[in-house]
Amino acid sequence: MIDEDQINFIRRNLLKYLMEDYLPFPVNKSVCYEWANGLNLKKGGETIIYTGCSYQLAELGKRFDEILPTLSKFKGVERFSSILKVFYKPRDTRSYKILRNIASVLKSSVDFGYLYENEPYSGTILLEMGMIEEFREYAKKLIELFNSHGVKRIITVDPHTHYTLFRIKEMFSSSWNVEIVNYFEVIKNIKIKSEGTFVFHDSCLYSRFLGMRDSIREVIKSAGIVLKEDEMITGKETSMCCGGPLAPINKDASDKIARNRAEALKTVHNKVLLVCPFCYANLSPYVEAYDFAEVISGE
Amino acid sequence: MSDWDIAIKRGVEHNVPRVFKVLREHPYLEDLARKVREGKLEVLSNLDHYIEMTMKSVEMIGGKAYFVENAEQAREIVGKIVGSGKRVVMGKSMVAYETGIRKYLQSIGNEVWETDLGELLIQFADEPPSHIIAPAVHMTRERIRELIKEKLGIDPGDKHEDIVRVAREFLRQKFLTADIGITGANAVAADAGSIVLVENEGNIRMSSVVPPVHISITGVEKILPNLEYAMYEVLVQAAYAGLYPPTYINVTSGPSSTGDVEQKRVSPAHGPKEFHLILVDNGRRKANEDPVLREALLCIRCGRCHFHCPVYRALDGKWGDPPYSGPMGAMWSGVVYNDYKPALLCSHAGNCREVCPMKINIPKVLEYLKSKYFMMKAGTREG
Numbered sequence: 001m002i003d004e005d006q007i008n009f010i011r012r013n014l015l016k017y018l019m020e021d022y023l024p025f026p027v028n029k030s031v032c033y034e035w036a037n038g039l040n041l042k043k044g045g046e047t048i049i050y051t052g053c054s055y056q057l058a059e060l061g062k063r064f065d066e067i068l069p070t071l072s073k074f075k076g077v078e079r080f081s082s083i084l085k086v087f088y089k090p091r092d093t094r095s096y097k098i099l100r101n102i103a104s105v106l107k108s109s110v111d112f113g114y115l116y117e118n119e120p121y122s123g124t125i126l127l128e129m130g131m132i133e134e135f136r137e138y139a140k141k142l143i144e145l146f147n148s149h150g151v152k153r154i155i156t157v158d159p160h161t162h163y164t165l166f167r168i169k170e171m172f173s174s175s176w177n178v179e180i181v182n183y184f185e186v187i188k189n190i191k192i193k194s195e196g197t198f199v200f201h202d203s204c205l206y207s208r209f210l211g212m213r214d215s216i217r218e219v220i221k222s223a224g225i226v227l228k229e230d231e232m233i234t235g236k237e238t239s240m241c242c243g244g245p246l247a248p249i250n251k252d253a254s255d256k257i258a259r260n261r262a263e264a265l266k267t268v269h270n271k272v273l274l275v276c277p278f279c280y281a282n283l284s285p286y287v288e289a290y291d292f293a294e295v296i297s298g299e
Numbered sequence: 300m301s302d303w304d305i306a307i308k309r310g311v312e313h314n315v316p317r318v319f320k321v322l323r324e325h326p327y328l329e330d331l332a333r334k335v336r337e338g339k340l341e342v343l344s345n346l347d348h349y350i351e352m353t354m355k356s357v358e359m360i361g362g363k364a365y366f367v368e369n370a371e372q373a374r375e376i377v378g379k380i381v382g383s384g385k386r387v388v389m390g391k392s393m394v395a396y397e398t399g400i401r402k403y404l405q406s407i408g409n410e411v412w413e414t415d416l417g418e419l420l421i422q423f424a425d426e427p428p429s430h431i432i433a434p435a436v437h438m439t440r441e442r443i444r445e446l447i448k449e450k451l452g453i454d455p456g457d458k459h460e461d462i463v464r465v466a467r468e469f470l471r472q473k474f475l476t477a478d479i480g481i482t483g484a485n486a487v488a489a490d491a492g493s494i495v496l497v498e499n500e501g502n503i504r505m506s507s508v509v510p511p512v513h514i515s516i517t518g519v520e521k522i523l524p525n526l527e528y529a530m531y532e533v534l535v536q537a538a539y540a541g542l543y544p545p546t547y548i549n550v551t552s553g554p555s556s557t558g559d560v561e562q563k564r565v566s567p568a569h570g571p572k573e574f575h576l577i578l579v580d581n582g583r584r585k586a587n588e589d590p591v592l593r594e595a596l597l598c599i600r601c602g603r604c605h606f607h608c609p610v611y612r613a614l615d616g617k618w619g620d621p622p623y624s625g626p627m628g629a630m631w632s633g634v635v636y637n638d639y640k641p642a643l644l645c646s647h648a649g650n651c652r653e654v655c656p657m658k659i660n661i662p663k664v665l666e667y668l669k670s671k672y673f674m675m676k677a678g679t680r681e682g
Contacts, residue, residue, distance in 0.1 A: 001614065001617070001618075001640075001644065002640045002643055002644070004640075007643070007676075008676065011673060011676060011677075127666075128647070129643075129669065129673075130642070130643065130645075130665075130666050130667075130668070130669020130670050130672070130673065131669075131670065131673050132666065132667075132669075132670035132673075133670060133673070133674060133677075134673070204646075204647065204648045204649050205649075207649075208648070208649035208650065208652070208653060209647075209649055209662075231316075231319075232312075232315065232316065236653060237607055237650055237653045237654050238315065238607065238650070239650075240609040240648055240650065241609045241610075241646045241647075241648035243609065243613070243646065244646070245646040245647060246610065246644065246646040249643055249644060250644060253610065253613045253614055253644065254646075256613035257609045257610065257612075257613045257646065260609065260612060260613060261609065
């Protein structure tokens, strides 16, 4: 159930990549910020949109999780990472569209900049794996980076990045006095592109760790979206995880959780609305899934 | 769908809405749960004192009390009380499983029967329990039918009721002829020396009253400051487990007694003439010294977290070191077996915390165990 070689492999490499490149695995940094090309977002500023590279890396992370069991058995495989960092640029155009849409909806209600090539990955995987001491180390580096750019207010766009920053603030409350808001708390006057009814798959973090279950539903409904509910499947205590966080540890269990969740959601409605890139990556093979930011637009 | 998938789906569909209904219909239960948490924290903040108080109270009412540090000591004491060549009936006790009592007693020449239906099925199949209070939740009734056919040579048929009837007929005769009854304890009252047990089948009542000797074995974290708190504990446990009101609540305070002759209290009367309480440490006191792990000791074993956990479901119930399974089991694998690996499998869905009557922040405890695992690895030369 637990492959300790695999866990050791992750342990050896993860923090190294993060500390060197602000990325969890060897991939060209442009993958993270290319989505913003042509949007004319100003560079930096006190208020920034911060993606944490979640959307951009979710699908890629899944591919890494698939090859991890084999990868961790190869001696010396780590040597190839410097090559990958230069040449490996797997663009996820769907995620780019989502981020562009969020940015354009946000533009109408708030003034913000973007860090472009300086934007770091959030470090959420360290939290997920429970590598808390390592997370603390990386968090210090993130605080330094945000401080060096004079960032005072951060707008997050996904639950994992939001939760990660929340945890960093909790850990370093005295030294990091930055306001963290989520785009759901900021966006106004949004409309669904065409009429839609969905079953909503809650993000575990938004719903049960960040207390945003009701406020997110309010925003979704205010856009004209109809949500189908079932107490046994979409309730606060009953709605289940997509399996994503377990993928690096046990891919089979992660997939089984995803299939179970997709089957349950389908009994409520065939179209699933979600708000997390990892939920999308895990559930979309089994059910017709849409990110909230794919189905709405600003007025 | 696999056998497990079918069985757990039926289990969840029966259990989850029923617990919601119980809590809606009896709103006082949430208040009681809060009180139980307070009472347990009071004991844990002064555990050694309460262990001592409990043992004195048990002796005061004519029972014998023992404190054991580990499973081996527990087996030794039970072995001495029971001896060999006896017939033993066991009311479900997970601490008895943890300490290996059944197999040990069999190995020294006793006939031992689990009398909780789920536990009897586990004994028949020689499998570990898959849920803290519904040990055979992984078996479909189709499988149970085959198992009973194989072990007892009787085909009970396909209906739930008929399966239960066959088990009832088999076990009644064991209860009536047993030399020793062994149970656990849901709660122990430090002030009174009483143990409180909650159940529905009647097997615990029979195991604790019919045989001439009653042994109760339980963890030190089951102690509550007094009998009032202990009574609350069983009500809360029953409600969050989903069968409420519970069919039976059993309070046992020492061996049977009577005051009917001139109001002088004498012992024994019709029930057991001996009562033994074994309080097991096995890692609990060490966990109690750690402020994060102390939370794990608040668990009252209702098993509700299992039914709300996507990981438990996906791993076919085989998550944690038996008898501890599911989210609570991933914590308890760390508490009693120093095994932090099960915690690594937590996907922090967070449902367990939402449904826990003791408000244990289970994902936080598991995250802490994960970090302990990684710190341990970093401390070794591995990798």
